Amino acid sequence: MSRLNIEDSIYSDERFLYVVNKIGRYETMGQFVFILKLAQKYWKEDKSLMPKNIYNLGDFSKYFTESTLVKEEEDGFYLSGSKENFAWIISKVENGRKGGAKSKGGGRPSKNSEMNQAKTSDNKPPTPTPTPTPTPTQIYKSAQEKEKKNLLKDNYQKVLAMWNKMAKEHHLPIAQETLIRFKKFKTVFKRHPNLEDWNKAIYQIPKDSFKLGLGNSTWKVKIDWLLQGDNIVKQLEDFGLSESLNSGWGDK
Secondary structure, three states: OOOOOHHHHHHHOHHHHHHHHHHOHHHHHHHHHHHHHHHHHHHHHHOOOEOHHHHHHOOOOOHHHHOOOEEEEOOEEEEOOHHHHOHHHHHHHHHHHHHHHHHHHOOOOOHHHHHHHHHOOOOOOOOOOOOOOOOHHHHHHHHHHHHHHHHHHHHHHHHHHHHHHHHHHHOOOOOOOOHHHHHHHHHHHHHOOOHHHHHHHHHOHHHOOOOOOOOOOOOOOOHHHHOOOOHHHHHHHHOOOOOOOOOOOOOO
Protein backbone atom coordinates (compact mmCIF):
# COMPACT_ATOMS: atom_id res chain seq x y z
CA MET A 1 0.00 0.00 0.00
CA SER A 2 2.79 2.37 -0.90
CA ARG A 3 0.80 4.68 -3.16
CA LEU A 4 -1.89 7.13 -2.09
CA ASN A 5 -4.37 7.96 -4.86
CA ILE A 6 -5.64 11.28 -3.54
CA GLU A 7 -8.39 11.84 -6.06
CA ASP A 8 -9.97 8.38 -6.15
CA SER A 9 -9.31 6.47 -2.96
CA ILE A 10 -8.36 8.79 -0.11
CA TYR A 11 -11.67 8.08 1.65
CA SER A 12 -11.01 4.34 1.59
CA ASP A 13 -7.29 4.49 2.34
CA GLU A 14 -6.66 2.53 5.54
CA ARG A 15 -4.15 5.09 6.80
CA PHE A 16 -6.57 7.97 6.27
CA LEU A 17 -9.37 6.04 7.99
CA TYR A 18 -7.04 5.32 10.90
CA VAL A 19 -6.59 9.06 11.46
CA VAL A 20 -10.35 9.64 11.03
CA ASN A 21 -11.02 7.08 13.75
CA LYS A 22 -8.68 8.97 16.09
CA ILE A 23 -9.63 12.64 15.58
CA GLY A 24 -12.80 12.62 13.45
CA ARG A 25 -13.50 13.01 9.71
CA TYR A 26 -13.78 16.80 9.54
CA GLU A 27 -10.67 17.42 11.64
CA THR A 28 -8.72 14.86 9.58
CA MET A 29 -9.83 16.36 6.27
CA GLY A 30 -9.05 19.90 7.41
CA GLN A 31 -5.51 19.02 8.46
CA PHE A 32 -4.95 16.79 5.42
CA VAL A 33 -5.71 19.66 3.03
CA PHE A 34 -3.00 21.76 4.73
CA ILE A 35 -0.51 18.89 4.52
CA LEU A 36 -1.39 18.25 0.86
CA LYS A 37 -0.81 21.90 -0.10
CA LEU A 38 2.46 21.95 1.83
CA ALA A 39 3.67 18.76 0.14
CA GLN A 40 2.76 20.10 -3.32
CA LYS A 41 4.62 23.35 -2.70
CA TYR A 42 7.95 21.70 -1.90
CA TRP A 43 7.58 18.85 -4.41
CA LYS A 44 6.96 21.39 -7.16
CA GLU A 45 10.20 23.24 -6.39
CA ASP A 46 12.69 20.39 -6.60
CA LYS A 47 10.96 17.20 -5.50
CA SER A 48 11.98 17.98 -1.94
CA LEU A 49 10.36 16.85 1.28
CA MET A 50 8.39 19.10 3.60
CA PRO A 51 11.00 20.69 5.92
CA LYS A 52 10.71 19.47 9.48
CA ASN A 53 10.57 22.94 11.01
CA ILE A 54 7.80 24.00 8.61
CA TYR A 55 5.78 20.81 9.10
CA ASN A 56 6.07 21.00 12.88
CA LEU A 57 4.76 24.58 12.85
CA GLY A 58 1.53 23.16 11.49
CA ASP A 59 0.98 21.29 14.76
CA PHE A 60 -0.57 18.41 12.81
CA SER A 61 -1.94 15.37 14.62
CA LYS A 62 0.63 12.70 15.47
CA TYR A 63 -1.68 10.11 13.92
CA PHE A 64 -0.69 11.13 10.38
CA THR A 65 2.84 9.87 10.99
CA GLU A 66 1.66 7.02 13.21
CA SER A 67 -0.45 5.73 10.33
CA THR A 68 2.46 6.29 7.86
CA LEU A 69 0.23 8.53 5.74
CA VAL A 70 3.03 11.01 6.40
CA LYS A 71 6.51 9.55 6.83
CA GLU A 72 9.26 11.25 8.80
CA GLU A 73 12.58 10.87 7.01
CA GLU A 74 16.04 12.22 7.73
CA ASP A 75 15.62 15.34 5.54
CA GLY A 76 11.94 16.07 6.24
CA PHE A 77 8.40 14.71 6.01
CA TYR A 78 7.09 12.82 2.96
CA LEU A 79 3.38 12.60 2.11
CA SER A 80 2.80 9.05 0.89
CA GLY A 81 2.15 8.94 -2.84
CA SER A 82 3.71 12.33 -3.62
CA LYS A 83 6.04 10.86 -6.27
CA GLU A 84 3.17 9.34 -8.22
CA ASN A 85 0.44 11.91 -7.64
CA PHE A 86 2.53 15.06 -8.10
CA ALA A 87 4.22 13.94 -11.33
CA TRP A 88 1.90 16.23 -13.30
CA ILE A 89 3.25 19.23 -11.38
CA ILE A 90 6.84 18.52 -12.39
CA SER A 91 5.75 17.93 -15.99
CA LYS A 92 3.87 21.24 -16.04
CA VAL A 93 6.86 23.16 -14.67
CA GLU A 94 9.29 21.55 -17.15
CA ASN A 95 6.98 22.21 -20.11
CA GLY A 96 6.67 25.82 -19.00
CA ARG A 97 10.43 26.19 -18.91
CA LYS A 98 10.80 24.67 -22.38
CA GLY A 99 8.13 26.95 -23.78
CA GLY A 100 9.82 29.97 -22.23
CA ALA A 101 13.19 28.96 -23.66
CA LYS A 102 11.74 28.60 -27.17
CA SER A 103 10.03 31.98 -27.08
CA LYS A 104 13.22 33.64 -25.89
CA GLY A 105 15.34 31.85 -28.48
CA GLY A 106 13.39 33.04 -31.54
CA GLY A 107 14.43 36.06 -33.62
CA ARG A 108 17.59 38.11 -33.71
CA PRO A 109 19.41 38.48 -30.39
CA SER A 110 19.24 41.97 -28.91
CA LYS A 111 22.32 44.09 -28.31
CA ASN A 112 21.95 43.58 -24.59
CA SER A 113 21.93 39.81 -24.93
CA GLU A 114 25.03 39.94 -27.17
CA MET A 115 26.83 42.04 -24.60
CA ASN A 116 25.80 39.66 -21.82
CA GLN A 117 27.06 36.69 -23.80
CA ALA A 118 30.39 38.43 -24.29
CA LYS A 119 30.65 39.17 -20.57
CA THR A 120 29.95 35.55 -19.60
CA SER A 121 31.96 33.92 -22.37
CA ASP A 122 34.64 32.91 -19.91
CA ASN A 123 31.98 30.77 -18.13
CA LYS A 124 32.67 32.33 -14.76
CA PRO A 125 29.83 31.72 -12.30
CA PRO A 126 27.86 34.84 -11.30
CA THR A 127 28.83 36.42 -8.02
CA PRO A 128 26.19 35.45 -5.42
CA THR A 129 24.32 38.28 -3.73
CA PRO A 130 25.44 38.44 -0.10
CA THR A 131 22.78 37.82 2.52
CA PRO A 132 22.25 41.02 4.54
CA THR A 133 23.31 40.74 8.16
CA PRO A 134 20.34 41.32 10.49
CA THR A 135 20.55 44.33 12.77
CA PRO A 136 20.48 43.94 16.59
CA THR A 137 16.93 45.31 16.57
CA GLN A 138 15.83 42.69 14.03
CA ILE A 139 17.49 39.92 16.02
CA TYR A 140 15.79 41.13 19.21
CA LYS A 141 12.36 41.33 17.56
CA SER A 142 12.81 37.88 16.04
CA ALA A 143 13.73 36.44 19.44
CA GLN A 144 10.72 38.15 21.01
CA GLU A 145 8.35 36.68 18.42
CA LYS A 146 9.83 33.22 18.87
CA GLU A 147 9.51 33.47 22.65
CA LYS A 148 5.90 34.62 22.32
CA LYS A 149 5.05 31.67 20.04
CA ASN A 150 6.74 29.20 22.40
CA LEU A 151 4.87 30.66 25.37
CA LEU A 152 1.55 30.46 23.54
CA LYS A 153 2.13 26.82 22.63
CA ASP A 154 3.20 26.05 26.22
CA ASN A 155 -0.01 27.63 27.57
CA TYR A 156 -2.05 25.72 24.99
CA GLN A 157 -0.57 22.43 26.17
CA LYS A 158 -1.20 23.37 29.81
CA VAL A 159 -4.87 24.09 29.12
CA LEU A 160 -5.23 20.77 27.26
CA ALA A 161 -3.64 19.00 30.22
CA MET A 162 -6.12 20.69 32.63
CA TRP A 163 -9.02 19.68 30.41
CA ASN A 164 -7.89 16.09 29.90
CA LYS A 165 -7.34 15.54 33.62
CA MET A 166 -10.88 16.71 34.34
CA ALA A 167 -12.28 14.85 31.30
CA LYS A 168 -10.79 11.51 32.37
CA GLU A 169 -12.32 11.85 35.83
CA HIS A 170 -15.79 12.60 34.43
CA HIS A 171 -15.79 10.51 31.23
CA LEU A 172 -15.76 13.46 28.83
CA PRO A 173 -14.05 13.57 25.40
CA ILE A 174 -10.25 13.84 25.59
CA ALA A 175 -8.74 16.78 23.66
CA GLN A 176 -5.98 16.10 21.12
CA GLU A 177 -3.53 18.75 19.89
CA THR A 178 -4.64 19.89 16.44
CA LEU A 179 -3.86 22.89 14.24
CA ILE A 180 -7.48 24.04 14.04
CA ARG A 181 -7.95 23.78 17.80
CA PHE A 182 -4.70 25.66 18.39
CA LYS A 183 -5.88 28.52 16.17
CA LYS A 184 -9.14 28.77 18.13
CA PHE A 185 -7.22 28.76 21.40
CA LYS A 186 -4.88 31.48 20.15
CA THR A 187 -7.82 33.77 19.35
CA VAL A 188 -9.54 33.26 22.71
CA PHE A 189 -6.33 33.33 24.75
CA LYS A 190 -5.47 36.81 23.48
CA ARG A 191 -8.65 38.07 25.13
CA HIS A 192 -8.44 35.85 28.22
CA PRO A 193 -4.75 35.10 28.87
CA ASN A 194 -4.86 34.14 32.55
CA LEU A 195 -4.31 30.41 33.11
CA GLU A 196 -6.02 30.55 36.51
CA ASP A 197 -9.25 31.60 34.79
CA TRP A 198 -8.98 28.60 32.46
CA ASN A 199 -8.34 26.33 35.42
CA LYS A 200 -11.40 27.66 37.29
CA ALA A 201 -13.63 27.45 34.21
CA ILE A 202 -12.58 23.88 33.43
CA TYR A 203 -13.07 22.58 36.95
CA GLN A 204 -16.58 24.07 37.13
CA ILE A 205 -17.63 21.90 34.17
CA PRO A 206 -18.58 18.82 36.27
CA LYS A 207 -21.00 20.96 38.33
CA ASP A 208 -23.27 21.18 35.29
CA SER A 209 -24.98 17.83 34.76
CA PHE A 210 -26.11 18.83 31.28
CA LYS A 211 -22.49 19.26 30.13
CA LEU A 212 -21.72 15.80 31.50
CA GLY A 213 -24.44 14.26 29.34
CA LEU A 214 -26.57 13.22 32.31
CA GLY A 215 -30.36 13.16 32.35
CA ASN A 216 -32.25 13.09 29.05
CA SER A 217 -29.37 14.44 26.96
CA THR A 218 -26.62 12.30 25.45
CA TRP A 219 -24.57 15.36 24.45
CA LYS A 220 -21.30 15.81 26.28
CA VAL A 221 -19.24 18.97 26.30
CA LYS A 222 -15.91 19.08 24.48
CA ILE A 223 -13.08 21.53 24.94
CA ASP A 224 -14.09 23.11 21.62
CA TRP A 225 -17.13 24.59 23.38
CA LEU A 226 -14.80 26.44 25.73
CA LEU A 227 -12.83 27.76 22.72
CA GLN A 228 -15.88 29.38 21.12
CA GLY A 229 -16.45 33.10 21.51
CA ASP A 230 -16.52 34.14 25.16
CA ASN A 231 -17.80 30.87 26.58
CA ILE A 232 -14.99 30.91 29.12
CA VAL A 233 -16.46 34.13 30.56
CA LYS A 234 -19.97 32.64 30.58
CA GLN A 235 -18.62 29.58 32.37
CA LEU A 236 -17.03 31.74 35.08
CA GLU A 237 -20.10 33.94 35.46
CA ASP A 238 -22.46 30.96 35.74
CA PHE A 239 -20.70 29.96 38.93
CA GLY A 240 -20.24 33.44 40.36
CA LEU A 241 -16.56 33.68 39.45
CA SER A 242 -15.09 36.87 38.07
CA GLU A 243 -12.47 36.97 35.35
CA SER A 244 -8.95 37.94 36.36
CA LEU A 245 -7.70 41.42 35.41
CA ASN A 246 -4.26 40.06 34.51
CA SER A 247 -3.69 40.85 30.81
CA GLY A 248 -0.77 38.43 30.40
CA TRP A 249 1.11 38.63 27.11
CA GLY A 250 -1.97 39.34 24.99
CA ASP A 251 -2.15 42.26 22.58
CA LYS A 252 -2.82 45.61 24.23
